[in-house]
Amino acid sequence: MIKIKKSDFSTFITNLQKNYSVFAPVTDGKATAFKKIKSAEDINNKVLNTKRSPKEIFFPQSEVLFQYTEEGIKVPKREEKPFAIWGMRNCDTKSLLLLDKVFGEAHQMPKKDMYKDPYWKEKYDNCLVFNLACNKPLSTCFCNWFDGGPFNNTGSDIFVIENDENYIFEAVSDKGKKFLKEFKTAEQVSDKEIKKIEKLKETAESYLAEKEDISSLFSKTKEIWDETIWDEIAAKCINCGACAFVCPTCHCFDVSDEGKGKKGKRIRLWDSCMFAIFTKEASGHNPRSQSLQRVRQRVMHKYNYFMDNYDEHLCTGCGRCVVVCPVNLDIREVIKKIIRY
Amino acid sequence: MKNTYIPFQMKVKKIYTESPDRTLKTFDLSYLNKEDKFDFLPGQFCEFSILGKGESPFGIASSPTEEDILKFTVNRTGSVTNEIHYLQEDDIVGIRGPLGNWYPVEKFKGQDVVIIGGGFAFTTLRSLLIYMLDNRDDYGKITVIYGARNPDLFIYKDEIKEWEKRDDLTLHLTIDNPVKGWDKLTGFVPTVTKEVSLDPTSWCVVCGPPIMIKYTLPVLTELGFPDEKIYTSLERRMKCGIGKCGRCNIGSKYVCIDGPVFSYEEIKKIPEAL
Numbered sequence: 001m002i003k004i005k006k007s008d009f010s011t012f013i014t015n016l017q018k019n020y021s022v023f024a025p026v027t028d029g030k031a032t033a034f035k036k037i038k039s040a041e042d043i044n045n046k047v048l049n050t051k052r053s054p055k056e057i058f059f060p061q062s063e064v065l066f067q068y069t070e071e072g073i074k075v076p077k078r079e080e081k082p083f084a085i086w087g088m089r090n091c092d093t094k095s096l097l098l099l100d101k102v103f104g105e106a107h108q109m110p111k112k113d114m115y116k117d118p119y120w121k122e123k124y125d126n127c128l129v130f131n132l133a134c135n136k137p138l139s140t141c142f143c144n145w146f147d148g149g150p151f152n153n154t155g156s157d158i159f160v161i162e163n164d165e166n167y168i169f170e171a172v173s174d175k176g177k178k179f180l181k182e183f184k185t186a187e188q189v190s191d192k193e194i195k196k197i198e199k200l201k202e203t204a205e206s207y208l209a210e211k212e213d214i215s216s217l218f219s220k221t222k223e224i225w226d227e228t229i230w231d232e233i234a235a236k237c238i239n240c241g242a243c244a245f246v247c248p249t250c251h252c253f254d255v256s257d258e259g260k261g262k263k264g265k266r267i268r269l270w271d272s273c274m275f276a277i278f279t280k281e282a283s284g285h286n287p288r289s290q291s292l293q294r295v296r297q298r299v300m301h302k303y304n305y306f307m308d309n310y311d312e313h314l315c316t317g318c319g320r321c322v323v324v325c326p327v328n329l330d331i332r333e334v335i336k337k338i339i340r341y
Numbered sequence: 342m343k344n345t346y347i348p349f350q351m352k353v354k355k356i357y358t359e360s361p362d363r364t365l366k367t368f369d370l371s372y373l374n375k376e377d378k379f380d381f382l383p384g385q386f387c388e389f390s391i392l393g394k395g396e397s398p399f400g401i402a403s404s405p406t407e408e409d410i411l412k413f414t415v416n417r418t419g420s421v422t423n424e425i426h427y428l429q430e431d432d433i434v435g436i437r438g439p440l441g442n443w444y445p446v447e448k449f450k451g452q453d454v455v456i457i458g459g460g461f462a463f464t465t466l467r468s469l470l471i472y473m474l475d476n477r478d479d480y481g482k483i484t485v486i487y488g489a490r491n492p493d494l495f496i497y498k499d500e501i502k503e504w505e506k507r508d509d510l511t512l513h514l515t516i517d518n519p520v521k522g523w524d525k526l527t528g529f530v531p532t533v534t535k536e537v538s539l540d541p542t543s544w545c546v547v548c549g550p551p552i553m554i555k556y557t558l559p560v561l562t563e564l565g566f567p568d569e570k571i572y573t574s575l576e577r578r579m580k581c582g583i584g585k586c587g588r589c590n591i592g593s594k595y596v597c598i599d600g601p602v603f604s605y606e607e608i609k610k611i612p613e614a615l
Contacts, residue, residue: 065346068392073347102585115583115598118344225612252587255580259393266346266392271586278588281578282397282419285551287591287613301590308593 001189002180003166012167013040013086020084020128023057025050034085045087045162048138049318053248054092055099057085058123061245065119065255067265082126091143091318093131093155095248100124101310102251128179131156131172135200137207140319142332144211148316150204151197161197168197212336214303217313220338221304225296229341233299234292236329241272243321243331244298249314252278273297299334345583348390348435349377353428354410359496365461366426367402367414367496370434379439381405382446383469384574384602387438388582389413394424398579400601401439402464404471411436414464414496440582441601444469444572449544453481457557459488459530459549461496465574466548470504477509484539488515488530488553492523513537531556534564541565547573555615558605571605575614 004012016022024043026035032047034054066073103120105112134141134150143149153159157176161168168189171177189197224230244250254271258264271278274294280286288294306314315331322330351370359365372378381401390396397419403412417426428434446469454473458466466485473480485504489495495514504512515526515533526533530553539545541564547557554573561571577589577596584598592611594600608614 072350073392075344075347114343114345116342117583117585118342118346121342251585253580253585255396255586257393257395262393264393268580268586271588273587279578281576282422287577293613297590300592301587305590305593 001168001170001194002183002186003163003168003189003193004183004186006165006167009167010040013037013043016084016086019081021079021081022084022086023054024086034088043086045132048089048134048136049091049141049320049323051320051324052246053095053318053320054085054088055095055248055251057083058096058120058127059099059103059251059253062267062269063119065266065268068259068263070262078122082128083123084128084130086130087132088129088156089134089318090131090148090150090152090154090156091141091316092248093129093153094143094146094148094316095155095318096124096129097155098249098306098310098312098314098316099251101312128158128175129156130158130160133159133161133200133204135162135204137204138319139209140322141208142212142317142319144205144208144317145214145332145335146313146315146317150208151201161200163193163196163200166193168193209332212332212339214313214335214339216339217303217335218307220341221300224338224341225300227341229337230292230296233329233334233337234295236327237274237291237295238327239274239276239291239294240326241274242324242326244272244274245270246320246324248316248318248320249302273301299338303335303338345437346581348388348396348437349374350433351377351411351436353430353432353434356428356430359414359461359498361493363426364417365414365494365496366417367412368425368428368434369403370411370413370436371409373433377436378409381439382443383472384443384465385439385441386465386582386601387411387413387436387440388579389415389421389425390435390437391421391424391428392435395421396435396437397421397425398440398582398597400465400468400574402467404468404475406472406475412464412467414461416461437582441597442599444546444574444602445544446472449473450479451481453483453540453543455484455486455539455543455545457486457530457534457545457547457549459553460490460494462549462574463487463496466546467497467500469546474507474510482511482540482543483509484511484513484537484543486513486515486530486533486537488517488533488549490517491520492516529553529556531560534560539564539566541567543570545571547571551576551615558608558615561605568606568609569604572602573605573608574601575603575608576601 027044032050033052103117157173159170171180253268279288302314354371355369357367386400388396399413579589580586582597584595589596
């Protein structure tokens with residue numbers, strides 16, 4: 001573990017920018033989101049959960065798949081520098097691993113390569129992820145339910161702890177080790193500071209709400225598929241889709257053509273299973289025409305279907321959906337209700 | 342790495358109008374570049390796109406044994422299918438595929454096979470039928486039940502006439518309600534399936550409108566067909582075709598990559614499949 005003085009942070013970011021396009025939490029008005037920064041001054045290190053999740057760095061809300069003209073199809077060229085993301089929290093770094101299962105890996109069929117998403121891979125595979133520890137988690141955080149934590153570092157390359165006047169760096173992945181090797185001259189962290197970190201971790205964890213045992217969640221969701229509990233849950237939901245748009249793990253998208261004459265582009269845009277037209281076929285047939293079916297789909301996808309396919313829950317407990325839901329439908333309450341049903 | 346979102350170009354070689362009301366058309370496409378040619382098996386599908394208008398998934402109606410073309414039959418019903426119907430011969434279209442899984446033709450080898458189809462969903466069943474007829478010695482008895490609302494709505498009418506003449510194929514054609522001049526069967530597909538004395542040791546493939554599949558599968562069970570020998574092809578709204586965009590799932594299965602072909606045994610485990 002090494003440390004960098006906060007007063008040197010600006011230089012650190014400038015150096016990082018030499019080899020990377022750097023993204024970090026940026027506050028614009030009242031909202032904070034991960035954006036490409038010009039300098040360290042843009043960064044807001046105080047915010048815990050950005051309003052929108054950093055998935056948009058790798059999987060933007062709208063993304064051009066290709067442009068077409070009379071001459072043919074052209075895939076837009078990506079900027080050359082790999083991405084470095086500063087200031088992600090554990091709930092978000094973990095979400096990248098989950099999204100990589102969908103976009104990066106492909107589990108079902110032979111000839112796996114054709115099931116890999118090149119737009120995701122070109123951004124994600126070379127990126128460098130800095131995971132900033134949460135010294136004071138929010139009341140909506142429930143990462144501990146899903147084996148995450150304010151001082152966990154799954155899914156990151158370098159773990160960063162803010163301690164008084166320093167940022168303490170610890171390599172997590174091989175990529176992270178390689179990066180930190182270049183900081184040979186940096187000051188090592190003292191034993192006293194290591195003890196302080198332990199203390200910070202304890203304090204941070206004490207802010208979290210009590211951990212819910214979700215070991216029965218997978219089997220329980222399967223058992224109650226046909227039960228009336230879904231009426232209770234769905235009664236409140238207005239199918240606005242806000243939860244899906246702020247979620248760091250929701251990955252559904254629509255594909256649409258925009259063009260005039262022989263020129264145009266095919267783009268993909270975030271979509272949500274909350275919307276009635278999401279599954280509506282041209283014939284008019286709609287397998288999930290009712291709100292109940294759509295609410296059940298979202299909950300089941302998170303806590304059952306994804307587990308079936310990838311052995312993980314598609315949720316990291318970031319709590320963004322709890323914050324934005326206009327009808328206060330708290331996903332934690334839904335989970336508890338299901339487990340206790 | 343292959344970018345599966347990028348369609349390759351094919352040329353419209355021939356267009357057939359299948360029904361007098363012009364809602365059903367079949368398109369034979371030929372490859373513009375030889376290197377685009379792909380191997381596939383009956384039951385797989387492609388994303389058919391018209392740049393600027395969008396893309397939609399369709400089952401491949403040609404058999405892998407019909408070289409150099411891909412055949413699609415399209416019902417005019419939405420904005421993309423509307424544009425497809427405006428196509429003229431020699432127009433260029435985009436194709437992505439082959440996507441999805443296929444009917445288990447390897448398992449069918451040396452065995453009797455029953456094909457049950459309804460309406461314009463006979464597309465991948467045509468692929469399967471032609472494939473088996475072109476490798477006729479590999480398969481046992483082939484029986485086909487094909488139903489349509491009225492005689493006009495059968496697709497591949499010229500080929501049906503050829504199939505009727507063959508003595509190595511039993512073909513039962515049925516329409517929903519009696520029509521003057523119709524000398525074949527009358528009645529819904531599930532009812533006809535019950536009446537035509539099928540051998541329940543055969544493999545069975547069912548494809549048609551959702552309502553037909555829903556009522557035909559239990560009839561097959563009643564006749565003694567085991568669930569694992571009954572196959573059907575499901576349809577859901579799709580975009581990416583490679584298991585990412587999230588809309589074609591039925592439970593934890595994605596129709597685009599885990600299907601579209603499922604056995605009745607698998608279907609019984611997925612709620613809301615039918």
